[in-house]
Amino acid sequence: MSAIPDQSRKATNTVQACDNCRRKKRKCDINPETDRCTACEKTDSPCRITHVTKPREKRKRKHMDTLETRLRSLEDLIKSSVAGPKSTSPTQGQEQSDIVTSADPSSLEATNSTSWDADSVPADGTFATTSSQSHDIPQYWNNDENQSFRMPSILDATDIDLRPQVRMKGARKCSMPPAQGGLFLLQEFLVDFNTAVPLFNSESISTVFLDCYNGRADGLVISWVVVKIVLAIAHRLRAMSPLGVAQDTENVQTYLEEAMEAIPAFLLMKPTLLMAQCYLGMAILLSTSSNPQPAAMFVSMTLRMLQDLHVNELPAEGAVRAVNELQLQRVFWIAYSMDADISLRAGRLPTLSPRFLNVELPAEEADDGQGEIRAAEGDFKINVFRLRAQLALIQAQLMECTLEPRKFESEHSRNVVLQSLAVGLDQWRGNPLFDLSIDRFQHLLHRSDLFHIIVLESAYLVTAYAARAYPSLGARPTSNLFAADGLMAAMSKGVMAESYDEARRFIGILNLLPGDSVPCNWLTLESVVSSLVVLLAHITQSPGTVDAGADLGVAKPVLHTLYQLIDFRKDPELTNIQHLCADLYLRTDLVVQQYNAFKR
Known part of the structure; x- marks a missing residue:
């Protein structure tokens, strides 16, 4: 050979x-x-080796020191949150009271055998558990001989098993990693996700984790579901990082499926903050899957549940504010931001009209720093959570203005509102975050923070594109703006040229993550499609004013990414988009050839 x-x-x-x-x-x-x-x-084939194994890139010592510093600070936070055997803060005590007693994972088959009549289930969702079922789950996952698991002083990823271990109880199964692996994934969730998207209070979720591993959560199905949602989100983030492996995606599916099994029981319980967080966590996981449509339903259910918890009601004069009101508001803005973005991309009205909102926007500088992302070096920080909430209000107002033309006295008054929204969008874009160059993003922010920036840029791109396209397509568009027909209609109206700069910037930022980071790109699918069409249309319409070859080179990897998304989704509508982009690419290739010949 x-x-x-x-x-x-x-x-x-x-x-x-x-x-x-x-x-x-x-x-x-x-x-x-x-x-x-x-x-x-x-x-009888030739057996040859022609590929070259590339050496593994070495991490910079300075970058590793920064990561170690962040990890130590998080360990101190978790240890301080569980310090003292019985001491709990008022906020923590209130949130723990929202944990609805049900059945632990080892006794879920008992709830399935229960008749699902409303009168047969107690209002608080309490189910009886037998003594023979208590404490066997934590003993199985705890690596220590004693039953009580304490927070380790150092969590080193090199020595931690993150694989879920399955505990069967009849026909039911409950998968959880060993205790140290679960707490390490909790750390990654709090640092890489919860800091920018404060879904949980860090102290409360740390306590829930330790309760599950120490046996204090026996009989609390919501506690176990919350833990699985956090583990699934942590694995989803790992799948989008250089450390990701195929097992991470499989683990996400395992935890999500087991969490979804508790939905029938949740539907018959009283609304609580923790239940709303469960629904919203499932929506976040579904939105990064190959079947994201159910995410909209879970987000809508979350918003309705939060209204039942009076988060959108004006407090009475002299009323005492609830101790968990801040976390309620944060969960509300996460849900409202997701609902507004999903509605805009799908071309429908939001679940809750912005005219009826009474919830305060997230603070510019929160006392606990939640919602902020910070530079790896230096003092730069930005509150992406507040920016996302502000953009959600613009998105919701835009969809109401577009899809409810009858509420305006005339077309002129409607155009005035659209113009004011465009001005508000430009003011929002004036934030210093968007003055940073693409190269500056790469050197300034951690990789996990880039994920949140890309999602924010994606939401802005579809909003700016829709704000320009909808007025050009008539009083009420008959097709989805981000479907193949809608893109062709916008192209025929000459809308593409106005969005060229935003599309070029978004594609540049998107290329900071690997093209095979499919879960991230699922979140930005409409932005990927519209930016690619804008870029290709601009080449054909203005070949003499741009370096067409450079634009085509930038578009090619994005086109490859789009084909990957379409192959995973297997949606007929996406096949039409694929044909549209392929046709545009062939036409732009001819334009580039003519342009290069003209320059020579």
């Missing part, structure tokens, strides 16, 4: 596969005597 000399098969630590096995993604078992693998021998 002929092989590349510098790629000869030697006994090394690196597993080397031949070209055929590498291409077909199968195990390559090299026989040292014949210097061929079994698969190639059976098919």
